[in-house]
Amino acid sequence: MSLIERATNAQRNTRNEDDTRHEAAGDRSESRATNRASADRNLPVVQPQEEQFSEDDLDLDLDNTDWSRVFELNKDLLARQGFLVPDTKDKRLALEMRAVKRRLLRRLNFYRTENSSRRRPTPRGPVRNTVLFTSTRPAEGKTFSAINLALSLALEDNISVLLIDADVPRPKVFHHFGLEAGEGLTDRVLDSSTPMEELIVREGTYPLSLLSQGRAKVNPIELFASEEMAEFVEEVSRRYPDRIIIFDAPPVLATPEAVVLARHVDETIFLVEANETPEPAVAIALEELLDNNENISLILNKCLAPQAAAHYGSYEEYYTKGSELKSSHLNRRER
Numbered sequence: 291m292s293l294i295e296r297a298t299n300a301q302r303n304t305r306n307e308d309d310t311r312h313e314a315a316g317d318r319s320e321s322r323a324t325n326r327a328s329a330d331r332n333l334p335v336v337q338p339q340e341e342q343f344s345e346d347d348l349d350l351d352l353d354n355t356d357w358s359r360v361f362e363l364n365k366d367l368l369a370r371q372g373f374l375v376p377d378t379k380d381k382r383l384a385l386e387m388r389a390v391k392r393r394l395l396r397r398l399n400f401y402r403t404e405n406s407s408r409r410r411p412t413p414r415g416p417v418r419n420t421v422l423f424t425s426t427r428p429a430e431g432k433t434f435s436a437i438n439l440a441l442s443l444a445l446e447d448n449i450s451v452l453l454i455d456a457d458v459p460r461p462k463v464f465h466h467f468g469l470e471a472g473e474g475l476t477d478r479v480l481d482s483s484t485p486m487e488e489l490i491v492r493e494g495t496y497p498l499s500l501l502s503q504g505r506a507k508v509n510p511i512e513l514f515a516s517e518e519m520a521e522f523v524e525e526v527s528r529r530y531p532d533r534i535i536i537f538d539a540p541p542v543l544a545t546p547e548a549v550v551l552a553r554h555v556d557e558t559i560f561l562v563e564a565n566e567t568p569e570p571a572v573a574i575a576l577e578e579l580l581d582n583n584e585n586i587s588l589i590l591n592k593c594l595a596p597q598a599a600a601h602y603g604s605y606e607e608y609y610t611k612g613s614e615l616k617s618s619h620l621n622r623r624e625r
Contacts, residue, residue: 387442424548430563444498461503476504542575564593
């Protein structure tokens with residue numbers, strides 16, 4: 291027998307063995323399918339039931355189904371930086387922030403419903419839930435205060451908060467939380483088709499969400515003054531009516547973004563460092579803000595409170611009508 295004939299016979303024998311194995315495998319597969327069908331017939335039939343949701347489950351945050359956008363609060367990191375954390379030992383700071391948020395919530399008409407543990411905006415009048423945090427100049431503590439207010443609202447009062455890092459030149463919010471900032475505010479303003487769920491990150495346990503400053507390289511002054519920015523603020527306010535939306539903006543005298551953004555928000559919190567910020571600088575910054583938004587709350591940060599008012603700590607708040615604040619301040623400056 292030639293080499294070619296032997297090779298042909300070997301190939302034929304191999305093919306016959308493969309066919310035999312395939313037939314056996316097919317018999318086993320058919321047997322398993324028969325067994326599964328028999329088992330399925332023995333299973334009880336379960337009718338689908340409609341899910342029941344409570345009011346608190348309907349948080350209007352339906353875009354938070356992407357679990358890759360969920361983070362865990364790094365309590366140790368926040369505590370080392372002096373921020374509020376659950377079961378904080380810094381009771382003085384907790385009391386100070388309660389005084390701040392109590393008046394803010396009253397100005398925004400937030401209230402607690404009878405059948406819900408979560409505060410929601412009052413049904414009377416339009417939704418007012420956007421807050422701008424700014425200061426006169428850098429290093430006065432505005433970002434520290436904005437983060438603490440957000441933490442206090444979310445951790446203590448179970449109020450949903452969206453904290454937006456709007457300090458595009460010097461973003462710090464994500465750094466303080468130990469997170470890497472991805473696409474965010476600037477990207478969404480430039481391209482409104484980008485889904486918010488792809489940009490917002492949320493804490494897995496507490497009702498706290500974050501939006502970074504973004505990665506798009508833009509002129510922040512032009513961007514904040516654009517119609518697109520006004521539409522963005524209106525959109526997030528309308529889309530999340532049960533949230534307090536906090537914008538951490540740049541200092542007023544450092545760059546004009548805060549003044550421009552103040553036109554679009556409901557409340558502005560203006561933070562001043564006690565015994566450090568010159569009064570003329572405060573006067574100029576206030577005039578700039580009041581020309582764009584009269585709903586201004588002033589926080590005097592790092593002040594030494596008198597012993598009789600020690601429960602207010604280092605924060606002293608002055609909430610008043612914008613016109614009254616402007617008038618009294620200008621009188622002091624003229625004297």
